Amino acid sequence: MKFSKMFIPTTKETPNDATLPSHQFLLRAGFISQTGAGIYDYMPLGKIVLDKIRAVVKEEMDNSGANEVQFGFVTPLSLWEESGRATTMGNELLRFKDRKNSDYVLSPTNEEAVVNMVKNRITSYKDLPINLYQIYTKFRDEARPRFGLMRGREFLMKDAYSFHSSTEDLVREFNLMEETYKKVYTRLGLEFRVVEADSGAIGGSGSKEFHVLASSGEDTIVVCDSCDYGANIEAATRKPNAKDKLETIAIEKIETPNCKTIEEVSSFLNADAYYSMKAVIKNAIYENGSKIAVFFVRGIDELEETKACNSIGALELEDANEDDIIKAGLHAGYCGIVDLPKDVLVVVDSELKNDNNLVCGANEENYHLKCVDLTSIEGLKFADLISVKEGDTCACCGGKLSYTKGIEAGHIFQLGTKYSSAMNANFLDSNGKAQAFVMGCYGIGVSRLVAAVIEQNHDEKGCIWTKETAPFTVDIIVSNSKKEEEAQAGENIYNELKQAGVEVILDDRINARFGFKMGDFELIGFPYAVVIGKKLADGFVELVDRKTLEKTDIKIEDITAKIL
């Protein structure tokens, strides 16, 4: 491919809302173009990278024995009513009506669609197991689409769904998917960690997440320094016994005089809830000097409720860093109440009717404060609520735990019979008895991975693509394309590298100066540049390593061997 023939609109402009390196560089280097909130187009370089990642995912899924299918991007709402998720998915599920006034949704995930596909087609245990996957567009009407491809509303996901006649067989496939995912991330050249996770809105029992390690990651994960143990902080903080008890309390609506007034909290919440959450927490830490905050929210919408209930967070403010506290509060929902005397739990029960852009109108009707003196709850010790802390040695081999940041790049779930039972999807077992399919589901954020590669691999000049993800491996930079001999040498090396199977782009732009071409190379982040310039007369070109920016003079005849 030649630069002169490719649409690569690089720019020096950084959009105001682009805070993460991947967001800035992918826009500036001409990989993506934003058309709406959380909606991006892929320009030629972006499309190449997306397809490369997609190809690795497809190859490893095919190797695992899964079958590729494609579900409609649009599914009738009736399927979601059957599973019960029409009411539990909340506002992330984008619904619309067609001209006949029938209800549809843009698929955010496809458990319903796959059950519909398999139901009545697989009827015997003899036809199990089966794993069906697709790599296709998803739409989630995220409350806060941000960070470019990292949290889009429209995005590309690989989603797979497996069907089994027993839980043992599901566990076998779950483990196979874990190994398959590890191969994918390893091939993409990423440093990652597999962690225990909560199942969130998807449901089911066991689940594991795959995190690309990067300081910009939205998730905090707890990892052990001596073994493979890792857990998302949401899963690590969860203590099942305490959780059950707290849910009971919330329903009982116990009131005590220890709470802040509704007016006080409302004044925080009348603003954008995201920032007000920060304000509430900061106020607690710095002004009130609180030592303990507990966040628990129910009833914002069903999705948030699930998340909140799964992520009851209790933190000792003195020990936790500000980011983690804010994160815990945000994860729990839209508000936490602070200024807590020790051993007092405060619950905010918020029923937001309108959480568009998280601007909410709080009033006495939709916020109820509940304070609970924990000592009054039989058998519940405050220690039950305390999260895993850095430096703890609990959880696994006795090694020390530490916090790190991760980008959730994949998530696998043991669903069990949640969807098959709800949708009445059965097979006949070896005794001729009807049983609900035992299911698993497995997601990889393909478009999020484009951004994750750059979060993990960049410098102040731009992107540094890994070998498997680079749009081209080598950029041949002709310093001055008006010079016949330089242009010709560029063509020759280009043809030779292409013949050797190297993915190569020739910067043959007549009117671009050397500095500009070099700037584009650094911004776009091809792994190597071959610079044809002054030393050509002596038979040398310069090889530039994008990662180290190291330059080496190489004899023209050695260049292919050097790159291969």
Ligand code: ATP
């Ligand atoms: P998150 O916690 O980041 O919102 P999730 O847990 O809701 O993600 P899953 O339902 O587990 O996401 O979906 C499987 C994968 O799809 C995720 O692991 C992630 O890589 C990707 N993904 C989810 N939401 C988005 C999004 N809004 N934009 C891009 N990728 C996403």
Ligand code: MG
């Ligand atoms: Mg999500």
Ligand code: MG
């Ligand atoms: Mg998640």
Ligand code: MG
């Ligand atoms: Mg997830």
